[in-house]
Amino acid sequence: xxxxxxxxxSRSFDERSRLVMAxxxxxxxxxxxxxxxxxxxxxxxxxxxxxxxxxxxxDIGGIKAAPGVEIGADEEKGxxxxxxxxxxxxxxxxxxxxxxxxxxxGRAVLEAGADILNDAWGGADPGLVEVAxxxxxxxxxxxxxxxxxxxxxxxxxxxxxxxxxxxxxxxQAGRAxxxxxxxxxxxxxxxxxxxxxxxxxxxxxxxxxxLVALGWPLLVSLSNKDFVGEALDLPVGExxxxxxxxxxxxxxxxxxxxxxxxxxxxxxVLDMVSVITGDLPPARTARGLA
Amino acid sequence: MITxxxxxxxxxxxxxxxxxxxxxxxxxxxxxxxxxxxxVGSSHHVVVVHATDREARSTKPAIGLRVADHLLAxxxxxxxxxxxxxxxxxxxxxxxxxxxxLKSGSGTTLLVVGDGxxxxxxxxxxxxDTRAADVDDAIVAAISGAADGDLERLLELDPEVCAExxxxxxxxxxxxxxxxxxxxxxxxxxxxxVARAATSAGDARCEVVSCEVTDPxxxxxxxxxxxxx
Numbered sequence: 479x480x481x482x483x484x485x486x487x488s489r490s491f492d493e494r495s496r497l498v499m500a501x502x503x504x505x506x507x508x509x510x511x512x513x514x515x516x517x518x519x520x521x522x523x524x525x526x527x528x529x530x531x532x533x534x535x536x537d538i539g540g541i542k543a544a545p546g547v548e549i550g551a552d553e554e555k556g557x558x559x560x561x562x563x564x565x566x567x568x569x570x571x572x573x574x575x576x577x578x579x580x581x582x583x584g585r586a587v588l589e590a591g592a593d594i595l596n597d598a599w600g601g602a603d604p605g606l607v608e609v610a611x612x613x614x615x616x617x618x619x620x621x622x623x624x625x626x627x628x629x630x631x632x633x634x635x636x637x638x639x640x641x642x643x644x645x646x647x648x649x650q651a652g653r654a655x656x657x658x659x660x661x662x663x664x665x666x667x668x669x670x671x672x673x674x675x676x677x678x679x680x681x682x683x684x685x686x687x688x689l690v691a692l693g694w695p696l697l698v699s700l701s702n703k704d705f706v707g708e709a710l711d712l713p714v715g716e717x718x719x720x721x722x723x724x725x726x727x728x729x730x731x732x733x734x735x736x737x738x739x740x741x742x743x744x745x746x747v748l749d750m751v752s753v754i755t756g757d758l759p760p761a762r763t764a765r766g767l768a
Numbered sequence: 769m770i771t772x773x774x775x776x777x778x779x780x781x782x783x784x785x786x787x788x789x790x791x792x793x794x795x796x797x798x799x800x801x802x803x804x805x806x807x808v809g810s811s812h813h814v815v816v817v818h819a820t821d822r823e824a825r826s827t828k829p830a831i832g833l834r835v836a837d838h839l840l841a842x843x844x845x846x847x848x849x850x851x852x853x854x855x856x857x858x859x860x861x862x863x864x865x866x867x868x869x870l871k872s873g874s875g876t877t878l879l880v881v882g883d884g885x886x887x888x889x890x891x892x893x894x895x896x897d898t899r900a901a902d903v904d905d906a907i908v909a910a911i912s913g914a915a916d917g918d919l920e921r922l923l924e925l926d927p928e929v930c931a932e933x934x935x936x937x938x939x940x941x942x943x944x945x946x947x948x949x950x951x952x953x954x955x956x957x958x959x960x961x962v963a964r965a966a967t968s969a970g971d972a973r974c975e976v977v978s979c980e981v982t983d984p985x986x987x988x989x990x991x992x993x994x995x996x997x
Contacts, residue, residue: 764792767781768886768893768985 882937
């Protein structure tokens with residue numbers, strides 16, 4: 479822990495924070511929910527549900543990460559911009575992130591009330607951080623090994639994956655600041671599974687403390703991913719326990735933001751780790767003390 | 769002279785170092801501090817009577833002493849504090865001697881840290897002992913009947929039975945009984961105490977200002993304020 483604070487929207491957090499970012503897909507084909515929140519009313523219900531469950535942030539995405547039908551910028555905007563505006567109207571204090579790599583989409587959602595641009599494809603559109611800076615928004619910088627958006631890793635190797643992650647994220651974070659993003663509104667994410675085989679994602683998890691030590695708020699996106707599935711030889715739908723184990727390890731290392739499908743379980747794991755580390759008092763203690 | 773007596777539980781869950789995000793027993797701390805603040809309003813001198821820990825496994829001061837100090841600090845009032853420790857398993861005679869020897873200047877508040885049985889329910893720290901209810905009832909009756917001279921009945925509490933029932937407050941309560949007794953030489957706990965109390969015309973000097981009794985964790989907690997005239 480390096481003792482810093484960071485800001486998302488109008489809120490400020492310290493380095494001991496462990497925040498839940500709930501995934502809300504405006505897609506018909508995402509790998510985990512398979513279009514469960516494609517319909518707008520279902521997506522609204524999902525937002526209400528995760529807010530009630532204690533999510534700190536929602537991350538709204540209009541394009542699934544995996545390869546598939548090409549979605550143009552206009553189509554992407556059609557999926558997310560009005561939805562962001564409506565979520566903002568219903569939840570004035572909720573932190574809203576949008577998962578996009580396109581600057582034009584970023585601009586539209588920030589105008590609609592979003593707080594965070596989650597650049598899940600590692601700066602593929604260099605204009606995205608400029609937009610974030612212009613709106614005093616937060617931005618998530620991710621490591622993808624330089625791959626093209628919506629491609630799977632194929633025979634990628636690194637001399638040292640963590641070194642590559644550090645080098646890329648420090649460069650992206652520095653560029654974001656130089657483009658006008660506030661220093662305390664830059665978040666870094668090693669991006670498990672993106673440009674990485676499972677060995678890479680496991681090593682990043684094992685050595686996450688090296689990323690925490692960089693002094694930027696650290697986001698991890700572990701939820702039900704292939705590296706969990708391959709670690710346990712389990713298909714999508716049976717990866718929650720593995721996800722939570724990786725969540726606990728990441729929390730112990732000091733990661734700050736957890737992008738997840740399951741809010742309740744994640745919140746419990748994060749609170750449990752925070753209580754063990756001493757960053758949070760237990761909820762209520764009477765055992766042996768009555 | 770002793771003008772006020774306050775009785776509070778010696779539960780470590782009242783201590784700041786054991787506070788979770790919400791209080792284990794909502795309102796208990798506030799109740800104790802409220803009663804104590806009222807009692808010490810005109811006091812210059814507080815005498816704390818607490819027991820030593822039954823199972824001391826550290827070099828920390830006794831839990832009862834720490835609870836008392838925490839509650840006193842929470843009143844944000846200024847007074848001299850004197851601590852009197854009594855062994856948790858002291859004999860009745862030892863408690864009486866200690867009580868009679870308590871020095872009290874003008875306007876002294878006696879803060880007695882002690883509670884009843886920790887064996888009141890199956891979930892209680894000491895599990896259920898069916899004898900606990902009767903002993904606790906006797907403690908509560910003695911305190912709530914202080915105006916009728918019943919405090920001396922605390923001297924009837926049997927040390928061995930109380931030890932078995934995990935009555936942590938037995939010794940401090942007996943020190944209290946001796947300290948405020950109108951009889952300069954209270955009798956040993958025996959049948960004649962009962963006989964004498966039964967024929968007592970009451971203790972006009974003592975007023976029960978408040979007496980709250982709870983057992984949220986299977987332990988008898990008494991928060992009481994007695995005023996002596």
